[in-house]
Amino acid sequence: MISNSYQRIKELLVESGLKATHPRIAVLHELTKDEHPSAEQLHEKIREQNPSISLGSVHRILEKLVEANLAYRVATRSGTKRYDANLEPHSHIYSVNTEEIQDYHDPELNELIRDYFEKKQVGNFKITDIKLQINGEKADPDQQVTIL
Template identity: 40%
Template sequence: MTPFSDHSEFAACQPNRDELRQRLATAGLRATTQRILILESLVVLPGHPTAEQVHRQVAATEPTVSLGTVYKTLDSFVAAGLTKRVASAEGACRRYDSDCTAHHHLYCTDTKEIIDYSNPELDALIREFFASHGLGNFQPHSFSLHIAGSRTSS
């Protein structure tokens, strides 16, 4: 991943259904048609889609899938470690990230987009800070920053 990523490179490629089945199986989930369609939509939609956006994508192929099913399926994906839930700064909707690698999120308050950000130097600084300052009776295992701001012209 480059330091900045908006997931747009994923929208251009259609995931292999066998690969999606394998991802579900590895996560301990049965590869039902609905789960495959929901996972496929999550992977191909740009950015960090909402459940409603995933539902619209899935409904184009399978109109009988309800929004409730999409929410429940996405929650099961989060519980299985197949995806992550990402808070949006406005807090009004849940958004999902199919990229489970360690990275941070930059939230543009003007465009409402969430941009992935990865920087090993920043990660090292955060680890060093908590190693030297501690958190009382708490041991962090992972971390992700969510930084709100606005895009600049340069």
């Protein structure tokens, strides 16, 4: 996860070739505090401290952050774009009936996928990252998904 100190966020933006503007800092800062928000959810939170920021600006900033590899888009069945600032290798568990997205860290699973591709001798292709999303439904929407 990206450190959410303002100074570190400014450094990351500059290191990624982006200007460290106040709106970009505000969006990335809020994104590091919230798990998998939509642009609309981020806009609502950011607008409290920055009333002049538009939803369109938040959308554009998020896309710039994705291009700069400071955030990822996370797919949902409804088509809503959700975003993730957790840059550590991880997968997602997505509950289609509640629209919840949960991080899932499992290096063993990533290694299984890498071994599978090696065994299948997939040519002219080198895995640089694995982003797996497991879709399902929560049996009890009021309970958390548990991972042992």
